[in-house]
Amino acid sequence: MREPEVTYKPESLTASRPLLWGAAVLSLIMMAPVAWLVGLSIKSNQDLMMGTDSVFRFPYTLVNYLNILHSSQVFGWLLNSVIVATGHTLGVLVLSSLAGYGFARLEFPFRRTVFVIVLFGLAVPEQAVIIARHQMFSWLNLHNTYLGLMLPGFSSAFGVFLMTQFFRAIPKDIDEAALLDNASQFRIFWKIMLPLTLPAQATLGIFTFLGAWNDYWWPLISATRKEMYTLTIGIASSQTNFAQSEGLGFLAAQAVFASLPAIIVYLIFQRHIVTAVSGGAVK
Amino acid sequence: MSASIELENVSKRYGALTVLDDISLSIAAGEFVVFLGPSGCGKSTLLRMIAGLEDVSSGTISVGGRRVDTLPPGKRGVAMVFQSYALYPHMTVRQNMAFGLENIGVPKDEIGRRVKAAAQTLEIDHLIDRKPQKLSGGQRQRVAIGRAIVKEPAAFLFDEPLSNLDAALRGRTRLELAQLHARLGSTMIFVTHDQVEAMTLADRIVIMNARRIEQIGTPMEIYQRPATRFVASFIGSPTMNFLPLTAIEKGQSGLALSVAGLGRVETSFPSQTKIDVEGASLGIRAEDLSISAEGETGIPLKAEIVERLGDRTLVYGVLGDGSKLTVEADGRAAVRAGEVLQVRLAPDTFHLFAADGRAVRGGQ
Numbered sequence: 159m160r161e162p163e164v165t166y167k168p169e170s171l172t173a174s175r176p177l178l179w180g181a182a183v184l185s186l187i188m189m190a191p192v193a194w195l196v197g198l199s200i201k202s203n204q205d206l207m208m209g210t211d212s213v214f215r216f217p218y219t220l221v222n223y224l225n226i227l228h229s230s231q232v233f234g235w236l237l238n239s240v241i242v243a244t245g246h247t248l249g250v251l252v253l254s255s256l257a258g259y260g261f262a263r264l265e266f267p268f269r270r271t272v273f274v275i276v277l278f279g280l281a282v283p284e285q286a287v288i289i290a291r292h293q294m295f296s297w298l299n300l301h302n303t304y305l306g307l308m309l310p311g312f313s314s315a316f317g318v319f320l321m322t323q324f325f326r327a328i329p330k331d332i333d334e335a336a337l338l339d340n341a342s343q344f345r346i347f348w349k350i351m352l353p354l355t356l357p358a359q360a361t362l363g364i365f366t367f368l369g370a371w372n373d374y375w376w377p378l379i380s381a382t383r384k385e386m387y388t389l390t391i392g393i394a395s396s397q398t399n400f401a402q403s404e405g406l407g408f409l410a411a412q413a414v415f416a417s418l419p420a421i422i423v424y425l426i427f428q429r430h431i432v433t434a435v436s437g438g439a440v441k
Numbered sequence: 442m443s444a445s446i447e448l449e450n451v452s453k454r455y456g457a458l459t460v461l462d463d464i465s466l467s468i469a470a471g472e473f474v475v476f477l478g479p480s481g482c483g484k485s486t487l488l489r490m491i492a493g494l495e496d497v498s499s500g501t502i503s504v505g506g507r508r509v510d511t512l513p514p515g516k517r518g519v520a521m522v523f524q525s526y527a528l529y530p531h532m533t534v535r536q537n538m539a540f541g542l543e544n545i546g547v548p549k550d551e552i553g554r555r556v557k558a559a560a561q562t563l564e565i566d567h568l569i570d571r572k573p574q575k576l577s578g579g580q581r582q583r584v585a586i587g588r589a590i591v592k593e594p595a596a597f598l599f600d601e602p603l604s605n606l607d608a609a610l611r612g613r614t615r616l617e618l619a620q621l622h623a624r625l626g627s628t629m630i631f632v633t634h635d636q637v638e639a640m641t642l643a644d645r646i647v648i649m650n651a652r653r654i655e656q657i658g659t660p661m662e663i664y665q666r667p668a669t670r671f672v673a674s675f676i677g678s679p680t681m682n683f684l685p686l687t688a689i690e691k692g693q694s695g696l697a698l699s700v701a702g703l704g705r706v707e708t709s710f711p712s713q714t715k716i717d718v719e720g721a722s723l724g725i726r727a728e729d730l731s732i733s734a735e736g737e738t739g740i741p742l743k744a745e746i747v748e749r750l751g752d753r754t755l756v757y758g759v760l761g762d763g764s765k766l767t768v769e770a771d772g773r774a775a776v777r778a779g780e781v782l783q784v785r786l787a788p789d790t791f792h793l794f795a796a797d798g799r800a801v802r803g804g805q
């Protein structure tokens with residue numbers, strides 16, 4: 159017998175026209191500044207001096223990008239950003255996973271109270287503590303160090319909350335089966351529970367990384383020496399010193415260059431984000 | 442490989458709430474014991490205490506003569522199959538089965554050999570590299586059993602392992618479990634609230650109710666000689682008929698009972714039996730009643746509902762005084778709802794229960 163042919167068309171695939179147009183217009187509005195930036199970055203500084211409308215005319219050039227390779231400090235800043243954002247992300251993942259597992263599975267005194275206190279962290283804005291933190295780091299001689307740039311981010315109330323919820327969603331039977339399988343507490347965490355939270359790790363990791371990558375305020379305060387700048391601070395400083403900078407096209411090229419790593423990270427991990435958001439990770 | 446299990450005065454309390462009260466039970470090596478009881482009576486709790494997943498509030502548990510209630514779950518030599526199967530979702534079938542052996546340092550080739558043997562026994566060797574998500578309910582169930590088998594445990598603990606399967610698969614798996622028990626000869630404890638599973642699988646059934654064990658016995662003992670009114674009503678379908686007593690006297694050869702709806706009946710319960718009429722009741726299984734042939738006399742019963750099951754017919758009716766009575770008749774019995782039948786009693790099949798629910802022995 160032959161399989162009957164599938165002839166129906168799912169309704170969701172044929173979105174209505176007005177909706178499509180609406181989405182297109184919104185996308186254009188979102189994309190315009192990005193496109194503008196890319197346009198500026200492929201024009202020579204001389205052309206841009208005459209007026210930025212030259213973006214719409216030939217000739218285009220990659221000279222600004224070549225200049226980054228040769229002259230700019232961008233590479234140093236890029237490296238700083240990679241180190242800080244990666245360290246920050248790893249710290250958040252490790253601490254949030256351990257804390258989440260603890261809150262979800264271990265019995266200890268004042269567990270609920272401590273959890274509530276941790277969640278209070280969500281309500282405290284960075285601005286409220288920045289002066290105290292600045293002083294503390296200054297006493298500890300942590301300013302202008304990688305550790306100093308990373309440390310404040312480690313305590314992520316959101317991360318702890320997310321991981322706690324994720325661990326809680328894993329059926330208790332699974333831990334118990336592992337207990338009966340002679341697994342130690344750490345082995346249960348490491349071999350059973352942690353792998354089951356991978357989608358959450360990916361989500362938390364990518365958001366943390368992007369947040370750290372784009373962070374501006376704390377690096378601005380903590381990194382005062384130019385060689386400790388992260389990308390955001392570095393680029394901002396060259397933009398504010400526009401008069402001494404090497405021109406608008408060069409700045410735009412720097413900005414494009416700076417956002418590439420974040421885009422790459424997003425592209426690599428976006429599959430996991432979709433998995434995590436659409437659920438069904440633990441069944 | 443199989444071991445006896447001994448529970449002595451085991452209790453479980455959650456704060457002020459007592460969930461199990463002074464349970465004592467000994468299970469012989471190789472025996473298949475079923476814990477049967479209504480929801481919430483503590484079956485799972487008792488099983489989990491044997492497994493080590495719950496602490497014992499008081500009392501002791503031994504497996505194979507060795508006291509285990511102070512040992513962690515992994516060290517007790519028992520394996521458990523969960524109702525939810527509790528497979529590790531991120532591991533393949535092979536890894537699921539191997540995990541417990543890796544944890545105790547069994548050599549790799551030995552693990553491979555045991556996993557292969559178990560997979561063949563359970564006919565899941567073609568699924569060995571799949572993850573649980575890609576398995577059907579019945580296949581997951583087999584993997585869960587396989588995970589227990591490879592550990593070669595002293596005893597298997599099952600907590601309602603069949604309840605997530607559809608009816609046909611449940612019946613088949615039940616048979617396979619019986620075969621597995623016959624082949625391995627291991628001690629098995631099986632928790633269920635399905636009396637068919639209990640009757641068909643068990644060497645002995647432990648009937649539990651409200652924190653206590655009501656009766657322990659072979660399936661036929663439990664069915665034929667229920668120790669309490671609870672057991673009598675819990676086992677058997679349709680439920681046993683219970684009729685209150687109004688008087689108990691010495692009869693010709695045993696007790697003569699005045700039964701609501703039936704009048705005075707002579708029984709073979711020894712006449713010296715001491716029993717208070719207050720709260721006492723007579724139990725009669727539907728299958729021990731029959732419909733008299735045309736013209737014979739009997740107890741009149743007005744049939745209200747007639748259920749035809751093919752091989753037998755269940756007649757739900759009311760007696761003269763309004764008491765309800767269920768009678769099991771032949772599959773071809775010509776009974777219609779609304780009709781008045783004559784019912785014949787078989788006094789030596791009666792069960793007599795005192796006010797506290799205890800069965801009065803003797804007679805039958």
Ligand SMILES: Nc1ncnc2c1ncn2[C@@H]1O[C@H](COP(=O)(O)OP(=O)(O)OP(=O)(O)O)[C@@H](O)[C@H]1O
Nearest residue numbers: 455458460478479480481482483484485486487634
């Ligand atoms: N952690 C707990 N705290 C308090 N009471 C509990 C706890 N766990 C179980 N109980 C109680 O213990 C009793 C027995 O529970 P248990 O799960 O053993 O019942 P069961 O016989 O397995 O029922 P079922 O057939 O529904 O699975 C129930 O009344 C339950 O409410």
Ligand SMILES: [Mg+2]
Nearest residue numbers: 484485486600
């Ligand atoms: Mg249960």
